[in-house]
Amino acid sequence: MINQKNMQLGKVRSVIRELFEYGKKRKAEIGEEKVYDFSLGNPSVPAPKEVNEALVELIQNSNPVFLHGYTSAQGDASVRGAISDYINLRFATSLCADNIYLTCGAAASLTITLNALLNEGDEVITFAPFFPEYKVFVEHAGGKLIAVQGEEATFQIDLQKLQNAITAKTKAVIINSPNNPSGVVYSEKTIKNLCQALNDYAKKFNTEIYLISDEPYRELVFDKNVKVPYVMNYYKNSVVCYSYSKALSLPGERIGYIAVNNQMQNWQDVYAAICGAGRALGYVCAPNLFQQLIKKVIDKTADVSIYKNNRDILVSALTEYGYTVVKPDGAFYLFVKALEDDADAFCERAKKHELLIVSGNSFGTPGYVRISYCVDTEMIKNSLPAFKALAESYKA
Amino acid sequence: MINQKNMQLGKVRSVIRELFEYGKKRKAEIGEEKVYDFSLGNPSVPAPKEVNEALVELIQNSNPVFLHGYTSAQGDASVRGAISDYINLRFATSLCADNIYLTCGAAASLTITLNALLNEGDEVITFAPFFPEYKVFVEHAGGKLIAVQGEEATFQIDLQKLQNAITAKTKAVIINSPNNPSGVVYSEKTIKNLCQALNDYAKKFNTEIYLISDEPYRELVFDKNVKVPYVMNYYKNSVVCYSYSKALSLPGERIGYIAVNNQMQNWQDVYAAICGAGRALGYVCAPNLFQQLIKKVIDKTADVSIYKNNRDILVSALTEYGYTVVKPDGAFYLFVKALEDDADAFCERAKKHELLIVSGNSFGTPGYVRISYCVDTEMIKNSLPAFKALAESYKA
Numbered sequence: 001m002i003n004q005k006n007m008q009l010g011k012v013r014s015v016i017r018e019l020f021e022y023g024k025k026r027k028a029e030i031g032e033e034k035v036y037d038f039s040l041g042n043p044s045v046p047a048p049k050e051v052n053e054a055l056v057e058l059i060q061n062s063n064p065v066f067l068h069g070y071t072s073a074q075g076d077a078s079v080r081g082a083i084s085d086y087i088n089l090r091f092a093t094s095l096c097a098d099n100i101y102l103t104c105g106a107a108a109s110l111t112i113t114l115n116a117l118l119n120e121g122d123e124v125i126t127f128a129p130f131f132p133e134y135k136v137f138v139e140h141a142g143g144k145l146i147a148v149q150g151e152e153a154t155f156q157i158d159l160q161k162l163q164n165a166i167t168a169k170t171k172a173v174i175i176n177s178p179n180n181p182s183g184v185v186y187s188e189k190t191i192k193n194l195c196q197a198l199n200d201y202a203k204k205f206n207t208e209i210y211l212i213s214d215e216p217y218r219e220l221v222f223d224k225n226v227k228v229p230y231v232m233n234y235y236k237n238s239v240v241c242y243s244y245s246k247a248l249s250l251p252g253e254r255i256g257y258i259a260v261n262n263q264m265q266n267w268q269d270v271y272a273a274i275c276g277a278g279r280a281l282g283y284v285c286a287p288n289l290f291q292q293l294i295k296k297v298i299d300k301t302a303d304v305s306i307y308k309n310n311r312d313i314l315v316s317a318l319t320e321y322g323y324t325v326v327k328p329d330g331a332f333y334l335f336v337k338a339l340e341d342d343a344d345a346f347c348e349r350a351k352k353h354e355l356l357i358v359s360g361n362s363f364g365t366p367g368y369v370r371i372s373y374c375v376d377t378e379m380i381k382n383s384l385p386a387f388k389a390l391a392e393s394y395k396a
Numbered sequence: 397m398i399n400q401k402n403m404q405l406g407k408v409r410s411v412i413r414e415l416f417e418y419g420k421k422r423k424a425e426i427g428e429e430k431v432y433d434f435s436l437g438n439p440s441v442p443a444p445k446e447v448n449e450a451l452v453e454l455i456q457n458s459n460p461v462f463l464h465g466y467t468s469a470q471g472d473a474s475v476r477g478a479i480s481d482y483i484n485l486r487f488a489t490s491l492c493a494d495n496i497y498l499t500c501g502a503a504a505s506l507t508i509t510l511n512a513l514l515n516e517g518d519e520v521i522t523f524a525p526f527f528p529e530y531k532v533f534v535e536h537a538g539g540k541l542i543a544v545q546g547e548e549a550t551f552q553i554d555l556q557k558l559q560n561a562i563t564a565k566t567k568a569v570i571i572n573s574p575n576n577p578s579g580v581v582y583s584e585k586t587i588k589n590l591c592q593a594l595n596d597y598a599k600k601f602n603t604e605i606y607l608i609s610d611e612p613y614r615e616l617v618f619d620k621n622v623k624v625p626y627v628m629n630y631y632k633n634s635v636v637c638y639s640y641s642k643a644l645s646l647p648g649e650r651i652g653y654i655a656v657n658n659q660m661q662n663w664q665d666v667y668a669a670i671c672g673a674g675r676a677l678g679y680v681c682a683p684n685l686f687q688q689l690i691k692k693v694i695d696k697t698a699d700v701s702i703y704k705n706n707r708d709i710l711v712s713a714l715t716e717y718g719y720t721v722v723k724p725d726g727a728f729y730l731f732v733k734a735l736e737d738d739a740d741a742f743c744e745r746a747k748k749h750e751l752l753i754v755s756g757n758s759f760g761t762p763g764y765v766r767i768s769y770c771v772d773t774e775m776i777k778n779s780l781p782a783f784k785a786l787a788e789s790y791k792a
Contacts, residue, residue: 002513002669009672046460055455064442068646104500104650111678117398140676250464252684254500273398276405280536282507287683288648
């Protein structure tokens with residue numbers, strides 16, 4: 001018998017993927033422009049032009065044996081140095097190249113970190129709504145995911161609920177801010193309270209609790225006055241899992257990193273465990289061409305103003321039509337209260353208006369839906385009458 | 397406590413890496429050209445020129461949102477189709493796109509396949525000498541690696557020893573031909589005997605035994621009359637783990653695939669388990685730029701004649717000096733009998749002649765050493781007096 005758990009994982013399509021496939025079929029039936037597909041989180045803004053320029057320059061002017069060759073498992077030292085320098089510049093940390101481990105994107109950053117930290121039976125806390133793959137990643141690493149509901153209406157961390165969830169088995173807490181699916185950014189107050197609680201309970205249970213900050217959406221923030229606190233400045237036992245997928249619109253190229261806080265007492269051990277976990281999972285190194293690229297475009301970001309514009313159009317229209325919307329400060333998702341208790345039923349009704357939106361049940365928060373607005377602005381404008389009609393269908 | 401097993405894995409450098417680091421230090425001391433470093437398996441031949449041409453063409457003429465965007469987890473359907481067509485053309489199989497799963501290289505192909513197939517406690521057989529990471533990969537997937545010594549002198553499979561090793565717990569057998577570290581190519585007779593044994597024992601134990609063919613060196617074969625049998629033509633329950641790292645000299649870019657034999661009774665289940673395992677390990681998709689590249693250069697190979705020339709120089713000189721050499725038909729490794737029983741001691745003595753070669757103990761076959769000849773031909777020529785002096789030091 002082959003591995004049944006992995007077979008089931010491979011057979012059961014995620015709800016999001018299922019909806020996306022439905023959308024493809026529906027578009028073929030009634031026409032591309034008549035289906036409003038808000039299902040996927042695939043960046044719609046192209047990579048900044050400097051990305052392709054730098055790629056061509058690297059390919060044309062580098063020694064190919066070096067450019068396409070193995071790097072050390074943790075990544076090219078000069079690339080790691082450029083990343084630690086850039087983090088230090090932005091967040092007043094004091095990291096060095098040896099705190100950075102380059103990865104094949106955010107999912108790899110998380111699986112490697114979890115396999116480095118967890119022992120069989122350990123618990124990992126996260127906050128709902130949350131990215132559903134967290135459960136898959138934590139379970140593969142031998143752990144158990146504990147989801148704690150965020151505060152109603154704001155989706156900041158509910159401190160009381162967090163405190164109730166921490167046990168002697170809590171090995172790590174995953175946060176994701178800006179958040180998929182809510183778009184919420186955790187305030188400095190939220191982060192401070194979280195870190196205080198983790199310190200208190202680590203002391204109480206005489207253990208270490210690691211804070212894993214999953215940050216693929218860090219650069220996708222729409223207002224200058226919104227700050228995304230850098231966890232290393234608040235908590236010693238912290239690890240940042242970063243990805244360039246959304247920041248540079250390179251989701252298919254798989255490039256990101258893990259940064260281990262050098263203020264952590266045993267950071268060398270954690271870094272070694274990350275190297276070991278990467279080895280055991282089969283990650284030989286991150287793609288070298290994209291490693292070298294990062295060094296050249298480290299301060300570039302895809303044009304976020306397009307996402308901001310999309311957000312503004314949707315938030316304003318949906319509010320006008322009577323929807324309850326948590327205005328997102330970042331990422332490219334809108335988390336909206338369903339107009340009936342059963343979000344699945346609401347999503348089915350939305351389909352009748354050719355609106356493809358994802359039920360919050362997938363993200364551990366019932367009664368809400370996720371709208372991905374990393375789509376063409378024209379499609380959003382064209383979809384508004386459908387959102388209006390959907391709302392009106394509940395008023396009858 | 398963090399994960400101790402992964403921490404140890406990360407802390408203990410492999411013998412090969414250790415030697416390579418020693419080499420760097422030694423070169424700084426006495427000069428680059430005075431150290432003969434045969435430690436690493438890093439291709440020294442550049443990628444064929446069509447690779448960089450195709451990369452630039454893709455970057456300059458594709459829609460960047462598509463080119464750098466997510467593909468489905470198993471890889472772009474058109475790329476998978478091109479690969480299955482090409483396999484069918486070469487090996488008279490009847491695969492389709494849905495038998496192919498694109499990966500981040502050979503290590504990922506193996507870890508994903510092993511996590512798809514194994515349950516806790518399952519046994520996986522391989523043949524010594526073998527690539528030492530097999531043990532790491534099998535153990536992470538919950539299995540136990542059983543190494544069976546190859547035949548003395550030829551390193552073909554010793555059928556009797558194999559039969560003694562198969563148990564009711566044997567879930568899979570990994571073969572690697574052309575082989576790292578011996579360079580040996582399994583003959584058709586070897587493959588037929590192996591498959592017969594696997595069929596017999598699977599029947600005897602009323603179980604399935606999967607044959608995993610790890611093929612990063614398939615294209616690195618030096619003589620037209622040497623054929624590398626394609627396992628799908630001999631065994632139904634077979635999975636091919638392929639990588640373009642060596643074939644196209646792209647080891648740092650991480651691109652390869654898993655091909656699941658469509659003659660396998662439950663191939664859809666195995667394929668689903670591969671998709672699930674890829675998900676659980678954090679592999680979102682293989683790098684898209686390199687996926688698209690493969691479609692354009694599918695029939696290209698790095699210039700193997702350089703490796704052949706290196707092999708010929710070394711085999712002829714070492715034989716002349718009195719070494720016992722298994723003449724390799726492929727890959728870029730030479731497996732040579734140490735001139736004393738203790739291969740570790742022999743490698744230490746080689747160091748005194750500035751020769752950096754790897755003890756066979758690392759590969760599960762004591763008494764031999766591995767010489768990687770994916771190096772500059774001039775260095776090989778310059779190293780010959782050192783090999784001669786080393787041999788003579790044993791004759792005194």
